[in-house]
Amino acid sequence: MWLRDIDGVASLDVITEFLRLWDLISEVVLHPEVPDVHYWRLSASGQYTAKLAYEALFQGAIQFGPxxxxxxxxxxxxxxxxxxxxxxxxxxxxxxxxxxxxxxxxxxxxxxxxxxxxxxxxxxxxxxxxxxxxxxxxxxxxxxxxxxxxxxxxxxxxxxxxxxxxxxxxxxxxxxxxxxxxxxxxxxxxxxxxxxxxxxxxxxxxxxxxxxxxxxxxxxxxxxxxxxx
Ligand SMILES: [Zn+2]
Incomplete structure (x- = not known):
């Protein structure tokens, strides 16, 4: 169903992304009776906090020592x-x-x-x-x-x-x-x-x-x- 939402001319990048996504979700089995939940993958508990979101902005940044x-x-x-x-x-x-x-x-x-x-x-x-x-x-x-x-x-x-x-x-x-x-x-x-x-x-x-x-x-x-x- 969501495929129908993809419109416009698909560039090579979009097709590549689409195929990657296809791969990722091909094994997913949906359970219509289970409600969706939000899961924040940057915390161990899956709970979102503004502090963690702020820290995520600096992931990979280099700290200047002095x-x-x-x-x-x-x-x-x-x-x-x-x-x-x-x-x-x-x-x-x-x-x-x-x-x-x-x-x-x-x-x-x-x-x-x-x-x-x-x-x-x-x-x-x-x-x-x-x-x-x-x-x-x-x-x-x-x-x-x-x-x-x-x-x-x-x-x-x-x-x-x-x-x-x-x-x-x-x-x-x-x-x-x-x-x-x-x-x-x-x-x-x-x-x-x-x-x-x-x-x-x-x-x-x-x-x-x-x-x-x-x-x-x-x-x-x-x-x-x-x-x-
Ligand atoms: Zn000198």
């Missing part, structure tokens, strides 16, 4: 947005400029040794490692500084963030965003203003930034053992 650590951490939006771009490798480092055949420096402007990638700038560079060591030492967490084996910034961040208590974690994550933001600003000074890289200057910038953040209500910074970042 989203939580970036967006759940207290920091000014522009800094979190910078980290978001960094996590997507969307910052205009020499490596990204080179990929688009745009003018770029040959080496990292801070250490003048390696290629400039965002991971190098935020974790792998010797300049950055000294910077992180001093910043983290001030809050009693020097042991968490990036090591030569820590070459991916996100991986290092996720590792150190997971290694401290919940209370310390909140402040630490804010400090890491503050540090990364400062390093990027200092890098931009070197690239665009011709300023020579200077660790003391980068640390002063971080201290000033920290004071602004405290005034703006960065309460998580006060959770750290010492807060003179």
């Amino acid at each position: 989203w939580k650590i970036i967006w759940k951490t207290w920091a000014p939006d522009k800094c979190r947005f910078f980290l978001w771009l960094a996590a997507h490798n969307r910052c205009w480092t020499a490596e990204r400029l080179a990929r688009r055949n745009l003018p770029h420096s040959e080496r990292c402007p801070l250490c003048d040794q390696d290629d400039e990638t965002i991971d190098h700038l935020l974790a792998g560079c010797v300049f950055e490692r000294q910077f992180w060591h001093i910043i983290l030492q001030r809050i009693g967490l020097a042991s968490l500084s990036p090591q030569p084996s820590d070459i991916i910034f996100e991986e290092w961040w996720s590792k150190v963030s997971g290694s401290v208590s919940h209370t310390t974690r909140k402040g630490l994550n804010t400090v890491i965003i503050l540090g990364a933001w400062t390093l990027w600003r200092h890098r931009n000074e070197c690239v665009f203003d011709g300023t020579p890289p200077n660790l003391t200057r980068a640390l002063i910038m971080a201290g000033e930034e920290s004071r602004w953040w405290n005034m703006a209500g960065a309460k998580d910074l006060s959770l750290l053992p010492a807060q003179a970042v």
